[in-house]
Amino acid sequence: MKGVAYVFGDDISTDAIIPTDYTHGSTIDYKYVFDPVRPGFADEIEKGDIVVAGKNFGCGSSRESAPIAMQLSGVSGVVAESFSRIFYRNAIAIGLPVITAKRITEFVSEGNEIEINLDTGIILNNTTGVEIEGESMPREIQSIFEAGGLINHYKLNKDEKEVEK
Amino acid sequence: MNGHTTAEKILANSADLEEVWPGDHIICKVDMAMAHDMGTPSIIDYFKEMEVDNVWDTSKIVCVMDHIAPSHHVADADSKVSIRKFIQETGIQNFYDVGSGISHNILPEYGHIRPGELVVGTDSHTTSHGTFGAAGTGLGYTEMAYVLATGETWLRVPETIKFEFEGEFNKWVGAKDLILHIAGEYGTDFGQYKSIEYTGGPIDSMELDDRFMFPNMSVELGAKFGFTPTDSKVTDYINKRTDIPYKSRDADADASYDEIYQVDVGSISPKISTPHKVGNVVDVGDVENIKLDQVFIGSCTNGKFQDLKIAAEILNGKQIAKGMRLIVTPASRAIYSRALKGGIIDVLTDSGAVVTNSTCGACVGRGMGIIGEGEVCLAAMNRNFRGRMGSYKSDIYLSSVATAAASSITGMITDPRRKL
Numbered sequence: 001m002k003g004v005a006y007v008f009g010d011d012i013s014t015d016a017i018i019p020t021d022y023t024h025g026s027t028i029d030y031k032y033v034f035d036p037v038r039p040g041f042a043d044e045i046e047k048g049d050i051v052v053a054g055k056n057f058g059c060g061s062s063r064e065s066a067p068i069a070m071q072l073s074g075v076s077g078v079v080a081e082s083f084s085r086i087f088y089r090n091a092i093a094i095g096l097p098v099i100t101a102k103r104i105t106e107f108v109s110e111g112n113e114i115e116i117n118l119d120t121g122i123i124l125n126n127t128t129g130v131e132i133e134g135e136s137m138p139r140e141i142q143s144i145f146e147a148g149g150l151i152n153h154y155k156l157n158k159d160e161k162e163v164e165k
Numbered sequence: 166m167n168g169h170t171t172a173e174k175i176l177a178n179s180a181d182l183e184e185v186w187p188g189d190h191i192i193c194k195v196d197m198a199m200a201h202d203m204g205t206p207s208i209i210d211y212f213k214e215m216e217v218d219n220v221w222d223t224s225k226i227v228c229v230m231d232h233i234a235p236s237h238h239v240a241d242a243d244s245k246v247s248i249r250k251f252i253q254e255t256g257i258q259n260f261y262d263v264g265s266g267i268s269h270n271i272l273p274e275y276g277h278i279r280p281g282e283l284v285v286g287t288d289s290h291t292t293s294h295g296t297f298g299a300a301g302t303g304l305g306y307t308e309m310a311y312v313l314a315t316g317e318t319w320l321r322v323p324e325t326i327k328f329e330f331e332g333e334f335n336k337w338v339g340a341k342d343l344i345l346h347i348a349g350e351y352g353t354d355f356g357q358y359k360s361i362e363y364t365g366g367p368i369d370s371m372e373l374d375d376r377f378m379f380p381n382m383s384v385e386l387g388a389k390f391g392f393t394p395t396d397s398k399v400t401d402y403i404n405k406r407t408d409i410p411y412k413s414r415d416a417d418a419d420a421s422y423d424e425i426y427q428v429d430v431g432s433i434s435p436k437i438s439t440p441h442k443v444g445n446v447v448d449v450g451d452v453e454n455i456k457l458d459q460v461f462i463g464s465c466t467n468g469k470f471q472d473l474k475i476a477a478e479i480l481n482g483k484q485i486a487k488g489m490r491l492i493v494t495p496a497s498r499a500i501y502s503r504a505l506k507g508g509i510i511d512v513l514t515d516s517g518a519v520v521t522n523s524t525c526g527a528c529v530g531r532g533m534g535i536i537g538e539g540e541v542c543l544a545a546m547n548r549n550f551r552g553r554m555g556s557y558k559s560d561i562y563l564s565s566v567a568t569a570a571a572s573s574i575t576g577m578i579t580d581p582r583r584k585l
Contacts, residue, residue, distance in 0.1 A: 011353065013548075013553075015530070015548075015550040015551065015552050015553045016550060019530070019552050020203075020531060023203075024238060024240035024244070025240055025241065025243065025244035025247075026207040026209075026210050026244075027240070035557070036551045036552040036557040055354055056354040056387065059387070060548060060550055061303075061529070062204075062286075062291075062303040062304060063203070063305075064207065064305035064306045064307060082354060084387065085357065085358050085387070086303050086304065086305060089305060089308060090307070090308070093305055093307035093308050094307055138190060138321070140190035140319070141190065141319060150307050150308060150311050151211055151215055154215050154314065155215060155216070158215075
C-alpha cells in the first residue's frame with residue numbers, strides 16, 4: 001500500500017473525524033470527514049492516501065461512522081502511534097488497515113509518500129528514504145482483515161460450515 | 166501460582182477456558198448485548214448483507230432508543246421506524262423506546278446486568294457495568310451485527326491496572342473530581358487496551374450512583390473495562406432486579422497487576438477539564454473567571470439520582486445567572502420519577518433550569534441543549550472534544566455536578582466551596 005501522508009496530532013476523537021450532525025441512520029456525509037480539525041480534507045485527498053497520526057487516534061465514541069467516513073473519502077489506511085481500542089476494532093471490522101508505529105510522526109511529514117507492508121508492519125518513507133518498524137495487525141485477527149472485513153469473514157465461514165454439513 | 170484479575174476471570178468463563186492471561190486472543194460468548202438508536206440502523210443493513218434472519222438469543226439483546234430521543238430530524242424518525250420493525254421481526258425481547266433513559270443506566274435498573282458476566286454494547290460507555298461486577302465494553306456496529314448473529318466476539322485479554330484509594334473526600338469534592346484528577350495526572354491513554362480496578366475505603370463507602378463514575382469514565386482513560394468491587398451494595402441491588410443466577414468473579418487476592426497506584430482522595434480539590442481534551446485538567450481555582458453561556462448536568466455519567474440531588478441542594482431557593490441556560494437531563498425515567506417525587510425537579514425548575522426528558526441528548530450533540538459558535542458550556546458529563554455538543558467553535562469545560570450547579574448561579578466557573 002502506497003500513498004501520500006496526511007499528518008494529524010494526538011487524541012483525534014471520533015467527534016473530530018466525523019461530527020455526529022453529519023450522520024443520520026446509516027447514512028454518512030463523508031464530505032465532512034475531519035471537518036472540525038481540518039476543513040476541506042475530503043476535497044484535498046486522493047484515493048489511496050494515508051492518514052498518519054499521533055497517540056490515541058479515534059478516541060471517544062464507538063461510532064463506526066468514523067472509520068467508514070475515512071474509507072469513503074478515499075483513505076486507504078491509518079498509521080498511528082497508538083489507537084483507541086474501539087476505533088481499531090471498527091477499522092478491522094470494515095477492512096480499513098490500521099498499523100501502530102511508535103514515533104511515526106517524527107519520521108513522516110505532511111506530503112511524504114509512504115509505503116506500508118501490511119504483513120510485516122514495515123513503513124517506508126519514500127520521500128526521505130527512512131524505514132520505520134510498525135506493528136502489523138495481530139495474527140489472530142488478520143483473517144478478518146484478509147476476508148475484507150467482518151461481514152465477509154462471516155459469510156465465508158458460514159459458507160464453509162454449510163459445505164461441511 | 167498467581168491468581169487472576171476480574172477481567173481474566175470473567176473472560177476465562179466467557180471463553181469456556183480454565184484460565185486466560187493478558188495478551189491471549191480468545192473467542193468469547195456474550196451474556197448481554199446492547200444496541201442503541203444510532204447503531205441499530207447500520208446493524209439492520211449488515212444483517213441484510215450477511216443474509217441473517219434470526220438473532221442468536223432474543224432474551225440476551227437489549228435495544229434502547231436513547232441517543233436521539235425524541236427525534237427531531239425526519240431521517241432519525243425514519244430510522245426509528247425501521248428499528249421498531251426490526252425488533253418485531255426478530256422478536257428481540259428487551260426494547261426500551263424514547264424516554265426510557267440512557268442504556269448504561271437502564272440496563273442495570275431493569276435487571277439486564279449481573280456480576281461476572283460479559284456485556285457488549287454499541288457505545289463506548291458500556292464500561293459502566295463494571296459497577297455491578299460485569300465486564301462491559303463498547304463495540305462498533307459491524308461487530309454488533311456479528312454478535313447479534315452469533316452471540317460471540319473476539320477479545321484480547323487485557324492487562325490490569327489497580328487503583329487503591331484512601332482517605333476522605335473534602336466537602337463538595339467527589340468521584341468526578343477524582344476521575345478527572347486521574348485523567349489529568351496519568352493521561353487519557355494510559356489505560357489503553359487495559360482493565361482498571363478501583364478499590365479502597367472511599368469506593369466502599371460510596372453510593373453505587375457515585376461508584377458508577379469510575380467504570381463509566383474508564384473509557385476516557387482508554388480502558389477496555391473498569392471495575393469497582395462486587396460487595397453487598399451491588400448484590401442487594403442486583404438481587405432485587407433479576408432471578409437469573411450469577412456468580413461474581415472479582416479479582417483474586419494474589420492477582421497480578423501491570424501497575425498499582427495509590428491516591429489519597431483527601432488531597433483532591435474540585436477539578437475542571439479545559440477544552441478540548443478530557444486530560445486537560447486544572448483546579449477550578451485556575452479558571453474561575455470564565456464566563457458561561459450554558460451549564461449542562463446530565464449524561465450516563467452525571468444524570469444519576471445523587472447528581473440531581475446535589476444540584477438541587479446547591480440550587481435550592483437560588484436563581485441561575487441572568488443570560489445563562491441550565492439544562493438538566495436525568496439519565497433515566499426511573500431517576501426522573503424519583504427526583505420528581507422527592508421535589509428535586511421542582512427546585513431545579515424554580516431556579517430557572519430546563520429539565521429535559523431522559524436522553525443522551527446534549528452530551529452527544531444531538532439535541533436538548535447543543536451550543537452555538539463562540540459559546541462556552543460547563544458540563545457535568547464525560548467528554549469535551551471539539552464539536553461534541555454542537556458548534557466546533559464552542560468551548561466545553563467538564564466538572565462535577567457541584568461545580569456545575571454552583572457555577573450556574575454565578576454565571577462563571579466557580580469553586581463550589583467558595584460559593585457555598
